[in-house]
Amino acid sequence: MSPGDLDKALCGLVFPTDENVLVGLDRADDAGVYQISEELALIQTVDFFTPIVDDPYWFGQIAAANALSDVYAMGGVPKTAMNLVAFPAKEMELTVLRQIIQGGIDKLKEAGVVLLGGHSIEDREIKYGLSVTGIVHPDKILTKGNIRIGDCLVLTKPLGFGIINTAVKAAMVSTELTEKVTKLMATLNREAAEIMVNFDISGCTDITGFGLLGHLAEMVCGSGVGARIDFGEVPVIEKALDFADMGMIPTVAYENREFRREMITIADTVPRAVQDVLFDPQTSGGLLIAVSGADAGNLMAALHGVGIHESAIIGVVVEEPAERIMVA
Amino acid sequence: MKEIDARGLACPEPVLRTKVILQESDTQNIQVVVDNGASQQNVQRFLESQGFQTQLEQKGTDFVIIGTSNGTFVESVPVITRSEQECSKIMVMCAADTMGSGDDELGRKLMVNCIRTLKEMGDDLWQLIFVNGGVKLTIDESDVLEDLKQLEQAGLTILVCGTCLDHFNLLEKKQVGVTTNMLDIVTAMQLSDKVITL
Structure with missing residues (x-):
């Protein structure tokens, strides 16, 4: 729903x-x-x-x-x-x-x-x-309610599953890409989870139906902080932006955007297809981890070290404006 | 003016209907009626991606999108493309893990030998397709796995029938090639200059 x-x-x-x-x-x-x-x-x-x-x-x-x-x-x-x-x-x-x-x-x-x-x-x-x-x-226990100002936000799987799956229904996706996305969705978050607990982390959630910004919104509201996302750093599956530009966007992505409209500010410089990907509902998406700035580099090195290559630092937790997300 | 009534349809169906109309005719004027905001935005974006200018009218709870194009736009609907080569395109279809009939043990040896010799075709060898029992040549235990991996690294497209892998419960054991379906196989047959079945 x-x-x-x-x-x-x-x-x-x-x-x-x-x-x-x-x-x-x-x-x-x-x-x-x-x-x-x-x-x-x-x-x-x-x-x-x-x-x-x-x-x-x-x-x-x-x-x-x-x-x-x-x-x-x-x-x-x-x-x-x-x-x-x-x-x-x-x-x-x-x-x-x-x-x-x-x-x-x-x-x-x-x-x-x-x-x-x-x-x-x-x-x-x-x-x-x-x-x-x-x-x-x-x-x-890692909840959504304790992320700290200054934490870095790390995402462990690329976004775009919902858009690619919509394009699959339209028979626009190659066998290779379909297979790649299928495997990504079937990949357990176990390895990322086992690694993250060795670092100075304050919260975690998994990205599913509400999309990246929907789930991040729950984190910032729960913790009374704000967040900034650097859209250029967000990992996106190949071709997902092209398919978004062609209107292969699940209805839920529009609903996710509408639901969080008031608390999210997106700069004009963010291409529309990228905005769609940020609200794209994911099935079995990656983990979104809040890790201290001091430990963020170590966490990334550890994730990349075991082959979770598409994980990236996509943003930072800020004090003001509280309970808002800025994307630029 | 082509008109499409896409009310009551869920995404991506309204975009699909629009796409079909654009592909079937050279229309430069199109009107699409949808009944929800997501479909409206998706159809509008699709038309714009195809070089149309769009206008939106709201009629009650319905949205009417009117697209006009000056016809100079080059078609950009992605089709699944394959590498084109200048030389002749030979597709080798491997439908069993043995070659010929008479003795299966001999047949298996012959097949191994044949796969190892395929590279002599040089650049003319375009695609290698494994169906039915042939898929057993693409798994861990295959005697030709390394040879196939080398061919693939050298740029050969290797397609492996997904239905067949599934039938033999080998989906997880496949080690080389891209899992494919009958549509891809038939398309490849049509595009190739010569199909050789082993």
Whole structure:
């Protein structure tokens, strides 16, 4: 759902809570966190969607990578998962479902996560996703609410998945590029997450449906700070800007822009296609990490060192104007 | 004036319909009606990327985009391009991991030998395509994997049938070439000067 619609639907509802809830519904975050003991807290998250690629096996992998990502973004380690399946079993070959699930299982295996069960329903449209549970030390939780003035903002995957996927529907994308984007979406954020915790970081989120600026907006509002983005530094998938200029922009990108219109100032010098990419909804996008200025170079070197070559420092956290994002 | 009613359609469908009309006719005047802001902006941007000037009118909840062009713009809809070469273009299609029939053990040796000798075709060798059992030559255990990698590094396009990889459960094991589909294969057949099936 668009961020505006979800806000409208939930506005004013009261959700029960207790003193062990460390991260709940009162503010936007990637996953919920519940304290079990002094040493241990549970991270819980769920995510599912309709197919974004034609190949069922890759769809399964992407859905799993996407669901796991929320746990990584909270600084945790995913441990168990449950499948969520909607499938038109009477109209479609069951081998398709089998391949989706196989993709999910293989990705969980890569992440060292076990599948404990799941639930399936008959539906006209395929949907697949997972609920994932992870663990974290209560002092090591990475929320969106504590980023510090002077932190550098690091993005670990290029943007443009939504635009490329729209252009794929229009049969404008080469097999090579489709394959490249599919693999990027199926890439776990695990490695980036394992690296980042060794550095002086103050917060993290993963880039998904609200786009880079939508998720960054949650961070700056949650932390009472502002941010500046240097658009020239933002990694973008090849051809995504060309496709944006041709109108291959998902509807959600426009909704994301509209929803955050008042808190984001974009300089006239930023090309329109770049602006679109900044609001482009991502499936299984990269991590956005706030790291101290002193440690930013070390984090980048470590990320590049393990082959996360497209990660880049894209901006900085500032004091004023608070709760605003400037792009120039 | 060509008119398109793209109301009720989700992105990127309105742009696609506009693109088809532009490709089918040399029209310099086009009108597209959509019913939401995202489609309106996308169609307008597409027309502008194709050299049209656009005007927007709002009628109730609908948007009417009128595009006019002076016809001098060169078509820029991206088509999937392949490297063109001056020499003759030979496509070798490898439809099995054995060569000929009679004895499969012999057939496998012959195929290995043949792949290793393909480079003698020089620049005339344009594309190498693996389908059906042939895809087994592109995985880890293949005896010709290094030879294929060298050919690919030297600039040869190697296409590997995705459906076939999937059928043999080898999608993850493929080590060389680009995974492809039947449309790409048929297009390559059409573009090549000669197709040799092994």
